[in-house]
Amino acid sequence: MSPARAHIVGVGESAYARWGKIGEVSEHALACQAIQRAVADAGLSMDDVDGLASFAEDRNEAVFLAAELGLPALRFGNMVWMPGGGGGCAAVSNAAMAVETGQAEVVVVYRSLCQGQFYRFGSGGVSADAPAEPPVPSLQQANSLLMASMGFAMPYGLLMAAAAYALPTRRHMHLYGTTSEQLGLLAVTFREHASRNPRAVMGGRPLTLEDHQASPMIADPHRLFDCCLESDGACAVVVTTEERARDLAKRPVEILGSEQGAPRGYAFGPFTNANIPDALYATGGGEEMAGRLWAKTGLSPADVDVAQLYDHFTGCVLMQLEDYGFCERGEAGGFIESGALAWEGGSLPTNTHGGSLSEAYIHGLNHVVEGVRSLRGESTSPVENAEVCLVTSAACVPSSALLLGRK
Amino acid sequence: MSERFFPDTMPPPMADGTSLPWWEAAAEHRLVVQECGACQATRLPPSPVCPDCRSDQFGWREVSGQGEVYTFTRVHRPLGAGQAIPFVIAVIALEGSGGLRMISNVVGIDADAVAIGMRVEVVWEDMSPDLAIPRFRPTDD
Numbered sequence: 358m359s360p361a362r363a364h365i366v367g368v369g370e371s372a373y374a375r376w377g378k379i380g381e382v383s384e385h386a387l388a389c390q391a392i393q394r395a396v397a398d399a400g401l402s403m404d405d406v407d408g409l410a411s412f413a414e415d416r417n418e419a420v421f422l423a424a425e426l427g428l429p430a431l432r433f434g435n436m437v438w439m440p441g442g443g444g445g446c447a448a449v450s451n452a453a454m455a456v457e458t459g460q461a462e463v464v465v466v467y468r469s470l471c472q473g474q475f476y477r478f479g480s481g482g483v484s485a486d487a488p489a490e491p492p493v494p495s496l497q498q499a500n501s502l503l504m505a506s507m508g509f510a511m512p513y514g515l516l517m518a519a520a521a522y523a524l525p526t527r528r529h530m531h532l533y534g535t536t537s538e539q540l541g542l543l544a545v546t547f548r549e550h551a552s553r554n555p556r557a558v559m560g561g562r563p564l565t566l567e568d569h570q571a572s573p574m575i576a577d578p579h580r581l582f583d584c585c586l587e588s589d590g591a592c593a594v595v596v597t598t599e600e601r602a603r604d605l606a607k608r609p610v611e612i613l614g615s616e617q618g619a620p621r622g623y624a625f626g627p628f629t630n631a632n633i634p635d636a637l638y639a640t641g642g643g644e645e646m647a648g649r650l651w652a653k654t655g656l657s658p659a660d661v662d663v664a665q666l667y668d669h670f671t672g673c674v675l676m677q678l679e680d681y682g683f684c685e686r687g688e689a690g691g692f693i694e695s696g697a698l699a700w701e702g703g704s705l706p707t708n709t710h711g712g713s714l715s716e717a718y719i720h721g722l723n724h725v726v727e728g729v730r731s732l733r734g735e736s737t738s739p740v741e742n743a744e745v746c747l748v749t750s751a752a753c754v755p756s757s758a759l760l761l762g763r764k
Numbered sequence: 765m766s767e768r769f770f771p772d773t774m775p776p777p778m779a780d781g782t783s784l785p786w787w788e789a790a791a792e793h794r795l796v797v798q799e800c801g802a803c804q805a806t807r808l809p810p811s812p813v814c815p816d817c818r819s820d821q822f823g824w825r826e827v828s829g830q831g832e833v834y835t836f837t838r839v840h841r842p843l844g845a846g847q848a849i850p851f852v853i854a855v856i857a858l859e860g861s862g863g864l865r866m867i868s869n870v871v872g873i874d875a876d877a878v879a880i881g882m883r884v885e886v887v888w889e890d891m892s893p894d895l896a897i898p899r900f901r902p903t904d905d
């Protein structure tokens with residue numbers, strides 16, 4: 358007898374705010390709030406929870422949260438080893454494996470992020486303000502493999518993700534004629550979706566293509582509105598067995614399949630690796646993973662009713678559309694121009710919450726939350742009769758993905 | 765000391781024992797790639813084992829420093845005080861390296877004139893007596 362398939366039965370989040378705006382509550386308290394709300398949404402109690410999983414080196418370690426939230430026992434604690442947002446769907450997948458193998462019964466996946474209370478991604482500890490006494494430039498000791506790898510990026514000023522992911526996006530434009538306006542349309546589409554979402558940080562701020570084209574250049578081709586938000590907030594999803602999912606508060610969402618990882622020789626992707634194979638360079642790196650996901654579920658891109666694609670930068674969304682086979686390689690620009698991603702009239706409504714570009718940047722776990730809502734009929738941009746949702750976590754770095762199905 | 769392109773506040777490189785020889789060669793203004801001692805495949809950044817044949821034997825091959833721009837971005841945000849913007853981060857395809865590329869900067873040219881396919885050559889920037897960083901500038905042809 359095969360083990361029961363895992364289901365997502367609860368979702369929850371704190372309020373989302375702009376970077377640095379949540380200071381009165383600790384990042385750690387936000388994690389507890391999101392976990393409690395997700396558990397309550399499922400109709401479960403903290404007494405039912407026996408596992409916790411996260412990713413992106415979340416500072417709020419499971420062992421402490423388990424004690425503080427009064428878990429009867431912690432039977433599964435998991436941290437994914439994919440960089441940053443690449444681990445979101447992987448954390449859900451690992452939680453699913455835990456409940457499918459009986460390691461735990463109810464696992465909550467969480468991510469809490471208040472960069473304003475710590476440091477800001479992409480700063481590398483470097484300030485634009487003049488230091489009192491600039492140190493004599495010298496070779497430093499790398500304290501990890503990642504840092505040794507960053508040693509081949511940082512001395513050239515490559516710290517900002519906006520610059521790192523501009524490199525494959527620029528190459529895509531060169532190879533296929535992709536334009537800044539096509540990237541801008543993604544941002545405009547997701548902002549329109551956010552306009553109906555009261556949780557969205559940018560919900561009340563309409564965006565036109567003209568606004569996009571007039572926005573300051575950060576690292577070309579990335580303009581300001583090609584870059585995701587920097588946010589404070591936390592969210593969580595509850596994963597349990599099929600059997601347990603049957604009698605809970607909300608319609609369960611089945612995890613039809615999941616994948617995580619990276620192709621051969623990928624390392625950290627174009628951020629620090631100039632030598633990923635030429636055929637992979639101007640892609641999101643997810644094509645092999647996507648192929649495995651379709652094969653294991655027996656589904657195809659045509660079966661996907663709604664998608665929540667990790668949108669750290671518009672170019673990375675564009676390349677994912679090709680990786681996952683929604684259009685041919687090089688044709689995502691035209692696919693976007695066709696209006697395919699729009700909630701209204703699109704063949705593949707995408708980021709119905711507004712995504713990281715317009716709802717909030719919670720390292721993409723909010724995309725899993727929205728994936729669940731879109732299949733429950735709870736999305737603020739609902740897709741009628743949606744049965745299959747693709748959720749992705751990152752691109753252009755090792756990444757992960759989930760196919761979710763309505764029960 | 766060489767011509768300077770970036771201020772002292774530019775982030776310094778970090779190395780571990782595996783990548784240290786690359787930086788020691790750089791300090792002598794030698795641009796090297798790692799070469800497998802068994803199958804002669806080249807690789808960068810340095811790593812302990814050849815991903816092709818899994819041999820742990822290796823040496824270092826000096827390359828000419830000629831190359832071309834594979835992709836690039838113009839960064840409009842300063843990373844440190846005194847740094848001019850925009851500056852160009854580029855991936856350079858290195859001639860004679862066995863097909864390798866490296867991340868670097870294109871300097872000595874207006875940022876708007878940088879293009880994919882542009883021919884470039886290495887120019888060493890001595891950030892201090894012990895630290896040299898390879899940047900690239902357009903070749904004169």
Ligand SMILES: [Zn+2]
Pocket residue numbers: 800801802803804805814815816817818819
């Ligand atoms: Zn070899």
